[in-house]
Amino acid sequence: MNSMDLNPVVRLGMVLGALLCLLPMAGSAAEPEAPVFRAGAARANITPPLGCDIVGNFEVPKATYVHDDLHVRCLVLDDGTTRLALVLCDNLGVDQNVFDEAKRRLQELTSIPPEHILMAAIHTHSGPAARVSKCPGGYGEFTAYQQFMVDRIVDGVQCAITNLEPAQIGWGRGEEPSQVNNRRWHLSDPALMVSPFGAQDQVRMNPPRAHAALVEPAGPTDPEIVFIAVRSVDGRPIALLANYSLHYVGGVPGGHISADYFGAFADRIQQLLGADRQEPPFVGMLSNGTSGDINNINFRVPTPKREPYEQIHRVANMVAAEVFRVYQTVEFKDQAKLGGRLARLTLGVRKPDEAQVQWANEILAKPEAEVDIVKRSYAHRTLNLLDCPDHVDVWVQALRIGDAGVAGIPFETFAETGLRLKAESPLPVTFTISQANGGFGYLPTPAQHELGGYETWLGTSKVAVESEPAIVDTLFRQFAELAAE
Ligand SMILES: [Zn+2]
Structure with missing residues (x-):
């Protein structure tokens, strides 16, 4: 039977019935509907061609092999009023103008304002260059790869928006102290702590392993793994964004393209959550915390023998196992207040003094074979800074995701900065994503600057010594505002 066989009165009744079904059944007509929390995630491939x-590292080999593809991983959250986008790029560090352009286009296409979009590099050391500016803030034309990255970020966020669905959100906090080591050490032998400029440092980055001169690390580690998880209303995992303060793992053969342990974590947590081959696909994300002075080397013991990628999988599996353990206890909620703040901060650019300029010129005047690669590199960096503008404008960003505060800092940030932000944040759980919204080198605290060492050298550290406290103060102001909303 079809409706054409029915008399007109019966047909009218069926139409009215169908219309009534479309009206909201709960509450009175005047009562506004509660906002629905939604989440969507997607990734876009950013693997470059071989030969890039x-x-x-100091050596720059050409890519000869793709071990695992590089991606932009995107998570979009919407509380019914505010929409946030979090974007992680499988890259070492990305120039600010690349992220700015992606944000500009996304605002045009999706109406999400820049203060509600956080973009960051994970800091793999096995990928192509997306940070090419010689001066802090001095940008030229995009390279082909930078333009490609902009396009793929814009694609990834749009796909995540397409995947938005009603969702639940929760957060968890675990620990993996065994894989984080402070890499700046006090040593008993001053001869092991001389900078390329010939100055006497008080600490050394990456000292010789199991060496008699090791005294103690110059700073703390942050063993915490924080994560935010979103799932569909029937419990299907949508995405999980984790944060751990480990620089990278490495153990990748030269010329290989890889997302390091960040990519391996994303795969492993997907497997543990039973989220393989889902529709839409699950997106695992591991952001880089405050790891400017932290690495995966236990300096007290000799170098263990490892196959390529073995250590990457060991660390990724450990971090994912801890996240999965805590995941069982996560309290998922139907709503989370979202917000964002973005501030423009003007920082001084460090300049070489006369003696340093003279040293650099002397180094570069010598035949290349006579000077080691590190000294030559710092001589170039010293002269570059001489020609740079005196100031640079950087972004400092804070997001609120329910109970969680997320700080975005465009530097390789030290663990003690992250620990302070966690301890003094007004929100119940806080973490920092480094290399966010740009990449301007290392950000030692003023006390660490006093000690010297690689991260503080002119050219590695490009902004004024007092930049770290200025950034932290800005973040505390932003968090206070967000917590009061
Ligand atoms: Zn690095």
């Missing part, structure tokens, strides 16, 4: 430069 692999950056992250």
Whole structure:
């Protein structure tokens, strides 16, 4: 039977019945509907062609092999009023103008304002260059890869928006102290702590392993793993964004493209959550916390023998196992207040003094074979800074995701800065994403600057010594505002 066989009165009754079904059944007509919390996630491939430069070390080999693809991983959250986008790029560090352009286009296409979009690099040391500016803030034309990255970020966020669905959100906090080590050490032998400029430092980055001169690390580690998880209303995992303060793992053969342990974590947590081959696909994300002075090397013991990628999988599996353990206890909620603040901060650019300029010129005047690669690199960096503008404008960002506060700092930030933000934040749980909204090198605290060492050297550290406290103060102001909303 079809409706054409029915008499007109019966047909009218069926139409009215169907219309009534479309009206909201709960509450009176005057009562506004409660806002629905939604989440969507997506990733976009950003693997470059073979033959590109692999950056992250003093040597720059050409890419000869793709071990695992590089991605932009995107999470979009919507509380019914405010929409946030979090974007992680499988890259070492990205110039601010690349992220700015992606944000500009996203605002045009999706109406999400820049203060509600956080973009960051995970800091793999096995990928192509997306940070090419010689001066802090001095940008030229985009390279082909930078333009490609902009396009893929914009694609990824739009796909995440397409995947938005009613969702629940929760957070958890675990620990993995065994894989984080402070890499700046006090040593008993001053000869082991001389800078390329010939100055006497008080600490050394990456001292010789199991060496008799090791005294103690110059700073703390942050063993915490924080995560935010979103799932569909029937319990299907949508995405999980974790944060751990470990620089990277490495153990990747030269010329390989890899997302390091960040990519391996994303795969492993997907497997543990039973979220393989889902529709839409689950997106695992591991952001880089405050790891400017933290690495995966236990300096007290000799180097263990490892196969390529073995340590990457060991660490990724450990971090994912801890997240999965805590995941069982997460209290998922139907709503989370979202918010964001973005501030423009003007920082001084460090400049070489006359003696340093003279040293650099002397180094570069010598035949290349006579000077080691580190000294030559710092001589170039010293002269570059001489020609740079005196100031640079950087973004400092804070997001609120329910109980959680997320700080975005465009530097390789030290663990003690992250620990302070966690301890003094007004929100119940707080973490920092480094290399966010740009990349301007290391951000030692003023006390660590006093000690010297690699991260503080002119050219590694490019902004004024008092930059760290200025950034932290800004973040506390932003968190206070967000917590009061
Ligand atoms: Zn690094």
